[in-house]
Amino acid sequence: MTQLNVVPFVSVDNMMKLVHAIGIEPMMVELADRIEDDFRRWPSFDKTPRIASHSDVGVIELMPTSDGQTYGFKYVNGHPTNMKRGLQTVTAFGVLADVATGYPVLLSEMTILTALRTAAMSALAARHLAPKGATTMALIGNGSQSEFQALAFRAICGIREVRLYDLSPDATAKCARNLAGSGLRVVPCPSAEEAIEGAQIITTVTADKQFATILSGNMIGPGVHINAVGGDCPGKTELARDILLRSDIFVEYPPQTRIEGEIQQLPPDHPVTELWQVITGAAPGRRDAGAITLFDSVGFAIEDFSALCYLREKLATLSFCEQLDMIADPDDPRDLYGMLLRAAPVVVKRA
Amino acid sequence: MTQLNVVPFVSVDNMMKLVHAIGIEPMMVELADRIEDDFRRWPSFDKTPRIASHSDVGVIELMPTSDGQTYGFKYVNGHPTNMKRGLQTVTAFGVLADVATGYPVLLSEMTILTALRTAAMSALAARHLAPKGATTMALIGNGSQSEFQALAFRAICGIREVRLYDLSPDATAKCARNLAGSGLRVVPCPSAEEAIEGAQIITTVTADKQFATILSGNMIGPGVHINAVGGDCPGKTELARDILLRSDIFVEYPPQTRIEGEIQQLPPDHPVTELWQVITGAAPGRRDAGAITLFDSVGFAIEDFSALCYLREKLATLSFCEQLDMIADPDDPRDLYGMLLRAAPVVVKRA
Numbered sequence: 001m002t003q004l005n006v007v008p009f010v011s012v013d014n015m016m017k018l019v020h021a022i023g024i025e026p027m028m029v030e031l032a033d034r035i036e037d038d039f040r041r042w043p044s045f046d047k048t049p050r051i052a053s054h055s056d057v058g059v060i061e062l063m064p065t066s067d068g069q070t071y072g073f074k075y076v077n078g079h080p081t082n083m084k085r086g087l088q089t090v091t092a093f094g095v096l097a098d099v100a101t102g103y104p105v106l107l108s109e110m111t112i113l114t115a116l117r118t119a120a121m122s123a124l125a126a127r128h129l130a131p132k133g134a135t136t137m138a139l140i141g142n143g144s145q146s147e148f149q150a151l152a153f154r155a156i157c158g159i160r161e162v163r164l165y166d167l168s169p170d171a172t173a174k175c176a177r178n179l180a181g182s183g184l185r186v187v188p189c190p191s192a193e194e195a196i197e198g199a200q201i202i203t204t205v206t207a208d209k210q211f212a213t214i215l216s217g218n219m220i221g222p223g224v225h226i227n228a229v230g231g232d233c234p235g236k237t238e239l240a241r242d243i244l245l246r247s248d249i250f251v252e253y254p255p256q257t258r259i260e261g262e263i264q265q266l267p268p269d270h271p272v273t274e275l276w277q278v279i280t281g282a283a284p285g286r287r288d289a290g291a292i293t294l295f296d297s298v299g300f301a302i303e304d305f306s307a308l309c310y311l312r313e314k315l316a317t318l319s320f321c322e323q324l325d326m327i328a329d330p331d332d333p334r335d336l337y338g339m340l341l342r343a344a345p346v347v348v349k350r351a
Numbered sequence: 352m353t354q355l356n357v358v359p360f361v362s363v364d365n366m367m368k369l370v371h372a373i374g375i376e377p378m379m380v381e382l383a384d385r386i387e388d389d390f391r392r393w394p395s396f397d398k399t400p401r402i403a404s405h406s407d408v409g410v411i412e413l414m415p416t417s418d419g420q421t422y423g424f425k426y427v428n429g430h431p432t433n434m435k436r437g438l439q440t441v442t443a444f445g446v447l448a449d450v451a452t453g454y455p456v457l458l459s460e461m462t463i464l465t466a467l468r469t470a471a472m473s474a475l476a477a478r479h480l481a482p483k484g485a486t487t488m489a490l491i492g493n494g495s496q497s498e499f500q501a502l503a504f505r506a507i508c509g510i511r512e513v514r515l516y517d518l519s520p521d522a523t524a525k526c527a528r529n530l531a532g533s534g535l536r537v538v539p540c541p542s543a544e545e546a547i548e549g550a551q552i553i554t555t556v557t558a559d560k561q562f563a564t565i566l567s568g569n570m571i572g573p574g575v576h577i578n579a580v581g582g583d584c585p586g587k588t589e590l591a592r593d594i595l596l597r598s599d600i601f602v603e604y605p606p607q608t609r610i611e612g613e614i615q616q617l618p619p620d621h622p623v624t625e626l627w628q629v630i631t632g633a634a635p636g637r638r639d640a641g642a643i644t645l646f647d648s649v650g651f652a653i654e655d656f657s658a659l660c661y662l663r664e665k666l667a668t669l670s671f672c673e674q675l676d677m678i679a680d681p682d683d684p685r686d687l688y689g690m691l692l693r694a695a696p697v698v699v700k701r702a
Contacts, residue, residue: 004438005363011676012356016694024691046404053397053417055450060422062413066404071411073426075446077453083684087355087452091678095426099406101438102428111679115687147688171685178688324675325362327442328462333434334522336466337498337529340375343367 004101005329010108010311014320018311019112021318025155028148031120032127032156035306042276044068045302049256052233057081059233065301071097072305074110078233080207089144089207090114096308103327106312110304115145117307118299119152122227125295126157126201128278128285129250130225134200135160140192140214141206141230142166142175149203149229150175154184157201161185165195166206193219204238205229217242222290229297233260239294241265247294248287250275252303261296272296355452356680361459361662365671369662370463372669376506379499382471383478383507386657393627395419396653400607403584408432410584416652422448423656425461429584431558440495440558441465447659454678457663461655466496468658469650470503473578476646477508477552479629479636480601481576485551486511491543491565492557492581493517493526500554500580501526505535508552512536516546517557544570555589556580568593573641580648584611590645592616598645599638601626603654612647623647 010018019027038045050063058079065072076092083089092110097103126134137159139146143166153159162184166172172188179186189195192214196202202224204214217240220226226247230238239262249272251257258268275295277283286293315321330339361369370378389396401414409430416423427443434440443461448454477485488510490497494517504510513535517523523539530537540546543565547553553575555565568591571577577598581589590613600623602608609619626646628634637644666672681690 009675012679013676013694015679016691017696019691020695048402051399051402051413051415053415053422053450055417055419057451058453060415060417060448060450060453062402062415062424064402064404064411064413066406066411068406071404073413075424075448075455077448079451079453082452085452086682086684087454088678088680088684088687091454093455093677097411097426097428099404099411100408100430101433101436102409102411102430103438103442104426104444109677109679112687112691143685144687174683174686174689178686178692324360325364326444326460327439328363328366328460329439332525333437333439334494335525335529336439336463336495338525340367340370340463341529343364344371345368 004103005325005327006323007104007107007326008315008321009324010321012109015109015112018314018318018320025151028116028120028152029155031117031307031310032124034310035121035303036124036279038302038306039276039279047253049259050301063301063304065305066099069099070309071099072308074304076114094304094308096312106308107324108308108311113307115148117303118145119148121303122149122229122297123152123156125250125275126153126225126227129293129295130157131200131223131289136199137201137203138163138195138199140165140195140204142171143207145205146175147178149205150179150184151182161187163187163189163195163199165189165192201225201227203227203229206238212238213240214238215243216240220292222292224292226294228262228294234264237262237265247292249294249296250278251296252298252300256300257296257298260298263296355454356676356678357674358455358458358677359666359672360675361672363460366460366463369665369669369671376502379467379471379503380506382468382658382661383475385661386472386654387475387630389653389657390627390630398604400610401652414652414655416656417450420450421660422450423659425655427465445655445659447663457659458675459659459662464658466499468654469496470499472654473500473580473648474503474507476601476626477504477576477578480644480646481508482551482574482640487550488552488554489514489546489550491516491546491555493522494558496556496580497526498529500556501530501535502533512538514538514540514546514550516540516543552576552578554578554580557589563589564591565589566594567591571643573643575643577645579613579645585615588613588616598643600645600647601629602647603649603651607651608647608649611649614647
């Protein structure tokens with residue numbers, strides 16, 4: 001029997017080892033498949049909009065869900081100003097627990113895992129929504145998430161060319177450098193307009209906590225798929241409202257996306273389609289070649305649950321983890337106090 | 352500058368060492384004072400009822416709060432049937448984070464810390480509500496939390512005698528054994544009726560997830576203080592409804608207590624007093640010597656926040672913690688992918 005008082009912990013170092021043992025792209029392919037499987041059984045999950053604690057400079061969120069057997073949650077922050085202080089905009093960690101006992105069974109860093117699952121989720125949505133034969137993606141916003149997006153779309157959607165733009169040329173240079181040798185044709189562009197030229201997929205992944213207009217209406221022609229990743233909290237959007245009005249909009253979990261997504265710009269009854277219904281075939285995806293499809297992505301708890309369950313399975317053979325003494329587990333479960341008492345240091349009396 | 356990628360972690364073993372370094376009773380006295388200080392500045396906290404995920408056998412909850420500078424949350428489960436499987440009914444861990452950056456700054460076991468803060472909270476409430484000169488407490492339910500309650504009331508309220516009752520004589524024997532040498536007069540009783548004889552304070556701390564009647568109306572005379580600890584989720588109560596109707600009821604956070612506390616038996620507009628207002632003097636506590644005061648305790652996030660902040664301060668001098676590599680922190684904050692890429696194992700080519 002496993003020791004219930006210890007919880008497997010995946011550190012940042014171990015996560016990086018695990019990712020390399022699997023391979024970055026293979027891992028995102030597997031994550032996308034895993035998320036897709038869980039989206040197929042969407043009704044079997046407990047769902048709630050994430051619980052946000054906002055401040056002037058950012059947000060800290062808890063994202064719980066459960067499928068009745070396993071419970072999971074992620075802690076994640078979003079602090080756009082962190083970057084100027086040399087810190088990550090988004091950091092995260094997550095936990096799985098056994099619903100039957102309430103005991104945690106996994107603790108993991110999730111900054112890296114979130115980067116992977118977010119990109120896998122975007123590519124999964126595009127696999128169902130983007131125009132057939134898409135080979136070129138514009139990537140607007142070249143920060144922490146950008147390379148993951150590029151590689152996920154390469155591995156999952158067959159993208160061959162990424163066209164990069166960022167307000168900061170340094171960010172674009174960094175992204176291009178990191179993607180050299182990836183097999184992608186990488187085209188740094190001096191403007192968003194040039195980045196979207198010839199792109200069938202447009203990914204926006206900027207981080208400012210404000211109503212920004214990364215894409216304006218006249219930039220978007222028919223037949224594209226927009227993957228809007230950056231807007232993910234109240235007051236933070238990336239797209240002009242008229243793009244939304246021309247698009248077929250697909251979301252993860254409407255009660256959360258209405259609060260956090262691009263559609264916070266629209267009336268609360270504006271029609272949207274839940275992505276899980278497209279995946280199961282219950283709702284149509286792309287209507288025709290000329291439609292504009294928009295995945296208004298904010299990130300939902302089930303995606304993290306999928307990623308943590310995937311991780312837990314991988315740890316069975318790739319044991320990149322430590323054991324944390326996190327759960328007090330007295331021999332007699334009623335005797336927590338006795339356990340504490342018996343742990344008292346022995347006082348050695350002098351002779 | 353502290354390394355931001357590492358998070359101090361207090362294991363169960365280190366928590367027990369820390370508790371013994373401070374002393375169990377002194378620590379509960381300090382925790383009660385710390386909670387009292389935070390209750391005095393109640394309006395400065397973000398508050399939300401805890402986020403519960405219920406199953407047939409128990410509940411898993413997240414309890415977040417923030418004072419605008421520090422964010423904290425606790426993960427806690429409640430599984431009454433765990434005991435039969437040799438597991439703890441309640442286990443917990445908690446996290447503090449810096450609101451300005453969103454980075455976690457502390458991870459700690461909280462099974463033991465919750466046991467201490469729950470008892471400290473009960474005694475703190477009794478310090479404000481119990482009849483003056485109370486020296487005898489009935490303790491109904493002699494499980495994990497019972498000894499902590501007894502010692503907190505001894506240290507904080509001057510209780511000299513505890514009268515024990517539990518459905519299980521083994522539990523009572525265990526509690527009595529653990530309290531031997533504590534300075535308390537310990538009286539095991541064969542029934543709840545006998546346990547409350549002569550008691551000015553009645554503490555109920557049972558764990559069944561059902562509407563139970565640990566105390567019925569005819570058992571409760573005037574002038575007592577009832578500390579109802581065990582009822583803490585929907586469908587789980589300990590007191591007969593008519594006791595509630597005869598009592599002045601004090602609660603932590605009404606929106607949560609209405610869902611989880613004894614008062615779920617009452618209409619949603621039944622008057623209750625928020626304890627923090629008694630502490631600040633804004634609301635009256637005990638009206639007169641004959642009143643029945645009831646602290647309908649369910650446990651609120653601010654109490655855990657207080658406990659975690661207290662722990663964090665103690666770690667400055669009592670360094671009972673490890674450092675966890677939990678936060679991915681690349682040199683260039685936009686270059687998470689580059690950090691991952693550079694962590695790839697070096698492949699040595701054969702000559």
